[in-house]
Structures are given as C-alpha cells and as structure tokens.
Amino acid sequence: MIPTTYYLALSAILFSIGVIGVLVRRNAIVIFMSIELMLNSANLAFVAFAREFGTLDGQLMVFFVMTVAAAEVAVGLALIVAIFRSKASIDVDAVNLLKG
C-alpha cells in the first residue's frame, strides 16, 4: 500500500503549484484554475487522512469542498465576464483602481 506520506507530499506539491499560479499569472482564467488546483490538493489530503484513520469525516469534507468550489466557479466566472465587459480584457493587472 502506498504510504500516506506520498499522498501528502503530492498534495503539498499541487498546493504550492496552485499558490505560485495565483501569485504569478495574470490571466484571470488561469488564476481560477490555480485556485481549483489548491482546493483539490486539499481534497487529496482529506481523502489520504480519511484512509489513514479509517473514518469517513475526510471523505465527507471533500464533498463540502467540491460544493463550495462549484459555487465559487459560478460566482468567479460571472465576475470574470463582468470584468471582460468593462475592460475588454481578462488581465487582472488591468483591474488596479485600488492603487494608493
């Protein structure tokens, strides 16, 4: 059986990739995908722990995360459409009205 550590290491790698993606990319769609990557790396960690401890709590939490992610996608894509309509771009650096 593959040790739980491996799953957690993969989860950490995926999460870090997601974080770096959010921080360095400018395309809103890509940032969005990176966020999905982070959520799913967390899901992987939940499932790995659930298997390790033999409980269903982690499995259950994954479904919550998926639900939240689905809702987030709906809101996030709507935001991106709205940004595109006003700026004719989905570059997040174009949205910098809060600059001091």
Added chain:
Amino acid sequence: MLEILPLILVFPLAGMLLNAVFSRWMDETWIAIFACGASGTAFVIAILQAIALSGNHFHVETVLIADWITIGNLHLPWQMRVDTLSLTMMMLVTGVGTLIHIYAVGYMRGDPRFARFFIYLNLFITMMLVLVAADNYLMLFVGWEGVGLCSYLLIGFWYDKGDNGVGNARAGRKAFVVNRVGDMGFLIAMFLMFGAVGSLNFDDVLYFFEHNGVEVAGLATVVTLLLLVGAVGKSAQIPLFVWLPDAMAGPTPVSALIHAATMVTAGIYIIARSAPIFALAPVSQTTVALVGASTAFMAGTIAVTQWDIKRVLAYSTISQLGFMVAAVGLGGYVAGMFHLITHAFFKALLFLAAGSVIHGVEHGGHHTHDHCDAQDMRNMGGLRHRMRITFWVYLVGAVSLAGVFPFSGFWSKDEILADAWNVGVVQGHWHGVAVYVLLVLAAILTAFYMTRQIVMVFFGEPRSSAAEQAIENPPVMTTPLIVLAVLSVVGGALNLPGWHTLGHWLEHTHHFFHGLDFNLGVALGSTVFALLSIWIGTLVYYRRPLENATAPDQLEGVLGPVFRFLYCKWHVDELYSKTIMALYEWKARFLAFQVDWYFWHDFVHEQLIASAFRGVTVVLSGPVDKGVINPFFDGMAQLVRTFATRVLRPLQTGYVRNYALGVMLGVIIVLGMIFVNEGM
C-alpha cells in the same frame, strides 16, 4: 395670660405681610382696615398684659420665643420681657400708633403708594415693639436698627420730591448715616458689656454692675458714655440732632409717630433701662444731664425763628427730648418717662394737627390754584375760622407743651424741673443748677415759640389765597386729634403729686425709679415764666401781626444778626459740612484718587501686575508657544504624513496578486506561530 405676649409682635407683622402680599387686589379701605386692625390688636394685647402683670403682683416675667445665638457661653434667645417699664412703652407705642394709623388713613388717601405706607408703618410698630419688649441688649439692638430702617424708608417715602427731586431721599440718607454714628457707640458698649459680663441679658448685666458696685465704676463710666452716644443719635441730642429737622420730609403721620412720639424716645428708654449702670457712673450722669439740657435750650432758640410749621415742631421735639434726657441724667427716671408719655400725646397731637393744617391749606391751594408752600406759616393766618376742630386741638397741644396748668405738659415738665432743683439747689451740685437754668430758659422759649406759631397760623388775616380757601378735614383725621387732645389734657393724671401712680408703677422695674414730691415753688415759678412768655409772645405777634407772606419776622428787627444766626440753626449743619464732612470728603477723595486710582489702579494694577502679566504672556506666546510647542506638534503631523506617503502608500499597489501574496504571508506567519507554540 402672659404667654400671649408674642402675639403683640405677630399681629403687626401679619398686618404688614397681608398688605405686602395682597394689597394689589384690595382697595384702600381694606388696606386701612388690616393696618389699623393689626396695630389696634397689639394695643389690646398690651392692655391685657398690663392687667395680667398687676394681677401677678408685678413679678417680672420673660417669655421665650426662640433660641437665636448659642455659641459656647454666649446664649442669646429671642426673649421678651414683661415689666412695668417695657409695658409702659408697649402701650404707648401701640396706643398712639393706632391713633396715628387711623389719622393716616385720611391723610394718605389717594396717594399712589398708600399700601406701601401702611406696610412700613406696621413694620415700624413691630420693630418698636421688639425694641421695647427685648430681654437682652442684642434683641433690643435688632429693634433699634429696625426702627432706624423704617425711619429711613418713611423719611424718603416721597423720594421723588424735595429739592431737585432728591431732597427727601437725601434727608433719609442723612438720618440713616447720622444714626449709624450713634449705633457705633451702642455696639461698642454691648461688646464691652459682653466682655465683662459674658452675657447681654438685662438681668445678668444689671446684676453684674449692681453686685460689683464701685469695683467696676470705670467700666460703667465707659459703657454708659457709649450708651449715651447711641441715645444721642437716636434721640437727636447734641451733637447728632441735625437729622431730625430734615426728617420732616416724611409724611406728617410719620413725623408724629416716629420722629416725635416713639422712635426718638428709644434713647431715653435705653438710659432708663440701664439705670443701675448709670447709677455707678456720676460722670456719665452729669454728661447726660448737661447734654440734654443744652439740647433743650439750643433747639428751643432755633424753634423760635423757623417758618416751616413742621420744622418748629421738630426743633420743639428735640428740645423736649432734651428735657427727658436731662431728667434721666439727673436720676429722675420717673420724671423722664412721665414727660416721654405726655410728650407723646401732645406732640403727636401737634404734628397731626399741623398735618391737618397743611392738608387743609393744600386743599385750598388746589381750589384756588395758588401753589404756595403749604408748610410755610407765612402763607397761613386766620385759620381758626376755617378749621375749627384743628384750631382747638392745636391750642390744647400748644398750651400743654408750653406747660400751662393743668394740662399734662405742666405736670411732667414741672417734675423734671423739680428734679433739677433738687439736684442743684437741695443737694448742691453745680450741674443741677446749670441744668435747671437751661431748662427754665428752654421752657420759656417753648411757651414763646408755641404762642408765635398759634398766632401766625390761626390768628390774624389769611396771607394767601390758599389759606383763605382752606377747609376742615374729614372725621377720620379729626377723631384721632380729639382723642389725643383729651389725652393731652388728662395725661397729667398719670402721675399727679401725692399719688405718683406712674412712679409706683415703674418702681416695680427698678428700685431707682421713684417719683419726687411736688415742689410748689418750682411749679409756681415755671407757670409764671410760661404765662409771661405767652404774654410777650402775644405782644410781639398778636398785636402786630405779619402784614403779608414776605414780611420779616417781628423779632428780626429787634434781634438782627442774632435772629439770623438762630434762623440758620446756629450754623451747625454748615459747621459739620465744613469740618467733619469736609474732612470726610477729603479723605474719600484722597482714598479714591490717590490711593485707589493712582496707586492701586495706575501703579499696582496697570504698571506692576498688568505689565508683568503682559511680559509673561509675551514670553509664553512668543518663544515658548510659537518657538517650541507649535513646531513640536507641527513636526509630529509632518512625521505621520511622511510615514504615510513614503511607507504606507506604495503598499497599496492595486494588483490583486500583491494582496494575495499578503494573505499568503499572513497565513504562513499564523501557521508558523501555531507550530512554534503548539508543536514544539
């Protein structure tokens, strides 16, 4: 029965308060009923007290009303004293007071300040009763000042009249200020008594002096001389008599009540009350007697020359007060009190009758539009036909004052002269002789100036159209006059030789008080002098009456400069204004300009304090405030602004990823802290 004594104060006080509060909703009739009723009830209570006291075998009673001052050993209650002396004064004050109240209803009719007049009058009755009913010197002093206040208020009652519209107000102020000089003496006397005795209660103080006798003779002399200063102020004796003639600016009922019958006799009352102290101080007694006798003579000479009908009576009052003071100074307390009572009757009568004359002449003046001075006797004459009742009562008052047998003035004045004769000739004291001579001269002058006044006012032909049209006054004014006239006739019965009713009555208060046997020689002498004086008076004034209102006095041609000197009242007012007043004004000016303005204001305040203050403020506002404090806070603000623009502003890039990086760093820090705290 004696417990109802406090009511004697309650009723006049209630009358005053009722009128003070409700007078605006009442007409003159109700105001008058309240005022006269208050005074009359007090009189009834005084009579009841007299009956109760005689039923009580004249045992002196005190009635405690309330505690007043209790500090350590000092215990001063509001306590009233019932003895024959205080009751005599109470009956006199309320009795004569009530008659004058009734008269004043007619006299003051139509005056816009009618209610205020009766409020003051009732307050006066209250205060005078506090004075005579007091059981200690301090409560007496409260009444003493209270009547002084009423006197001031009532002299200036028509405060918008008089010379330049301020004459009456100035007269009131003069009376008040002159009285303060006397009060100072009274106050110091009280301090000395308290210092020596530790109490101001009459019984304690008098017992102390009687008990210690000659050991405290020095203190007694000082205290009595100071009490004399107080009495001199209140009773208008030399040298403080100058306020009383000016006090005639008040309405005539006030002159009768306060400045003839009651308040001015407070000085005689205080001397009689302090008789045991005076008995220890022969020097003071001599001084009192000589002051009284000189005043009697001096005021008599001035009265001969005055034109104003009330001023003649005012100087006559001073003269008669001099008789009383001389009497108590000679130890003739009964004679002094006797003359005080009879004088209250006939002088109140004379003043009220003079008021009736003035009222009548004023009325005539309104009728004929002749607005001459209704108080100047030169504008009168022939009034005996037009004012019959006033004429007859005036005549009764005048012969009583002149001391004609058997009117009341004869008996009381004669007893004073008998006292002086006794001290001077029988006991051989020089001051007794001096007092006797001065008083006989004063008595001669009295008869003379009263003759002059009667002739000028009532005989001859009218010298103005106002006098031609003068009319008699209504019964509300003449009835009290008739009552007082009857009292003036029969008042002598109070202390007839042989019976000495008043003497025995007063003996119960102090054993010093005893009457003197009738001295036929003195009585005959004074009667002859009085009649002679009246005869000369008629020779001078009746045989050759004044021709018109501007003619000089018949005596002026004979006496010349002496007459004018007397007419100007011995220039005493001028003397005071040139010496005391000038000194006082110089001092006031010196204090006001040199001390207050130039020294305190210009130098100390302006130059020292204000300039020092300015210097300090210049330093504070310039170098300190502008130089240090202001830049410090400016710098603080600058610092904050610099920090915000240089450090905080660049952080706000507006890029989402920068904020996300912040969030991530925050998460890492929080997680790191949890690891550090929990995990290790």
